[in-house]
Amino acid sequence: MKIAMVGSGYVGLVSGACFADFGHDVVCIDKDASKIASLDQGVMPIFEPGLAELVASNVKGGRLTFSTDLAGSIAGAQAIFIAVGTPSRRGDGHADLSYVYAVAQELSEHLTDPVVIVTKSTVPVGTGDEVERIIAESGTSAQFAVVSNPEFLREGAAIGDFKRPDRIVIGAEEEWAQGVMKEVYRPLFLNKAPILFTSRRSSELIKYAANAFLATKITFINEMADLCEKVGADVQDVSRGIGLDGRIGAKFLHAGPGYGGSCFPKDTLALLKTAEDYNSPVRLVEAVVKVNDSRKRAMGRKVIEALGGEARGKRVALLGLTFKPNTDDMRDAPSIAVVQALIDAGAEVVAYDPEGMDAAAAIMPGVTMVANTYEAVEGADAVVLVTEWDAFRALDFSRVKRLVKAPVLVDLRNVYDPGELRAAGFAYSSVGRP
Ligand code: UDX
Numbered sequence: 001m002k003i004a005m006v007g008s009g010y011v012g013l014v015s016g017a018c019f020a021d022f023g024h025d026v027v028c029i030d031k032d033a034s035k036i037a038s039l040d041q042g043v044m045p046i047f048e049p050g051l052a053e054l055v056a057s058n059v060k061g062g063r064l065t066f067s068t069d070l071a072g073s074i075a076g077a078q079a080i081f082i083a084v085g086t087p088s089r090r091g092d093g094h095a096d097l098s099y100v101y102a103v104a105q106e107l108s109e110h111l112t113d114p115v116v117i118v119t120k121s122t123v124p125v126g127t128g129d130e131v132e133r134i135i136a137e138s139g140t141s142a143q144f145a146v147v148s149n150p151e152f153l154r155e156g157a158a159i160g161d162f163k164r165p166d167r168i169v170i171g172a173e174e175e176w177a178q179g180v181m182k183e184v185y186r187p188l189f190l191n192k193a194p195i196l197f198t199s200r201r202s203s204e205l206i207k208y209a210a211n212a213f214l215a216t217k218i219t220f221i222n223e224m225a226d227l228c229e230k231v232g233a234d235v236q237d238v239s240r241g242i243g244l245d246g247r248i249g250a251k252f253l254h255a256g257p258g259y260g261g262s263c264f265p266k267d268t269l270a271l272l273k274t275a276e277d278y279n280s281p282v283r284l285v286e287a288v289v290k291v292n293d294s295r296k297r298a299m300g301r302k303v304i305e306a307l308g309g310e311a312r313g314k315r316v317a318l319l320g321l322t323f324k325p326n327t328d329d330m331r332d333a334p335s336i337a338v339v340q341a342l343i344d345a346g347a348e349v350v351a352y353d354p355e356g357m358d359a360a361a362a363i364m365p366g367v368t369m370v371a372n373t374y375e376a377v378e379g380a381d382a383v384v385l386v387t388e389w390d391a392f393r394a395l396d397f398s399r400v401k402r403l404v405k406a407p408v409l410v411d412l413r414n415v416y417d418p419g420e421l422r423a424a425g426f427a428y429s430s431v432g433r434p
Helices: 010-021 033-040 051-060 098-108 127-137 158-163 175-184 186-190 200-231 235-243 264-277 283-306 334-344 357-363 373-377 397-403 418-423
Strands: 002-006 025-029 064-067 079-082 115-119 144-148 168-171 195-198 315-319 348-352 382-385 408-411 427-429
Touching (some): 002 010, 010 025, 010 064, 033 064, 051 158, 079 098, 098 127, 115 175, 127 144, 144 175, 168 200, 175 186, 195 200, 200 264, 200 283, 264 283, 283 334, 283 382, 315 334, 315 373, 334 348, 348 357, 418 427
Parallel strands (some): 002 025, 002 079, 025 064, 079 115, 168 195, 315 382, 382 408
Antiparallel strands (some): 144 168
16 A cells, blocks of 8 residues: 655654555655655654664665655555644644644645545644645545544654554544555554544544643652652552552553653643633643643752752753653753753753753753763762663762762662662662652
């Protein structure tokens, strides 16, 4: 089957490469000529484990190509995916749909039938209706259907998530379009990945509801962590103790500095906007957004406390800057608020991140970026573990202790054992543990 993927960013590129790997004939399209030129040379625009290899093998196999020419690339495609960005609109938090609608408009002028237009971008309820209206009003004679198929890919684990999904959600009302989507996902279907067919609006909402629920789960355990610190309990035991209840589930119960990234912050805000538009408040999610925002700033204060309440003139080493490991993505990373709090309090901040420093340097001009962990900790009054990269999971603490000015470690991801670190002579603090 021929598939066109419009938008070769994170979602489009991973999905396109995986579809090609299933044996489909895929063209990934993007308006950004330099991105397409780089992809043609095997250079990935993002860091995602396994992606470069997957792209290379499918290009070599003749199943994956790249193009800037939408009109010339979609002929004969039975499914055309829209996977362009839907950033938060400045000011009101609403998802900016201008890229999605521009693609719909352009597609409408070049459709050959029959074709299924699939919205993979995260879009508010009702967007599929608008895409359908735009195409229908163009007067195209092609038979088309507009369906919703949200992605649930985690950065850093996106290929595995695509190939072994918990479920595939497809919002398609027409039977023939459901048939095309079954063909698209047949390899996964055969692997018994559950495919859920719903109405288009339900499918659009599933994506936001899933992300808002996960953001809520994280925020819940983060507040329990704060309570643990006050009452002398251990949040990791609390997580385990509640997570073993099958109704709750053990995943997404790791306390930390607050959620960040390209999805949860943006999607929770967009859900609130939809709720407001339909006059149906989701107060729980409103609270989650507020609590998470204030948490990120509170982490900066936690570091200052570990410095004895005074940060002026102190040197703080941050290990990790990205919002989570195995990505170079800095969007809404908790480190941004931590850095701001430390710089406002007069600290000197030095940082090392395995992949995120280029992106971070652009938004944190006041931070000195260094080439490795041990260079970062040299002369530090406090070391802060911000992102749980594997590279920070087995630090040589006797070496760290020799290099730092004061052996103070703030572990915002609860990677280390408090007893062991204290025995090694560190003033150690973490999140929600005595
Ligand atoms: C998320 C969703 O998981 C994915 O399904 C969706 O399609 C896109 O958004 P992603 O943003 O890549 O994926 O990362 P994820 O692994 O979900 O982590 C999001 C944030 O939550 C990170 O900042 C992470 O550190 C934080 N987190 C996650 C926690 O603080 N505790 C947890 O237990 C889990």
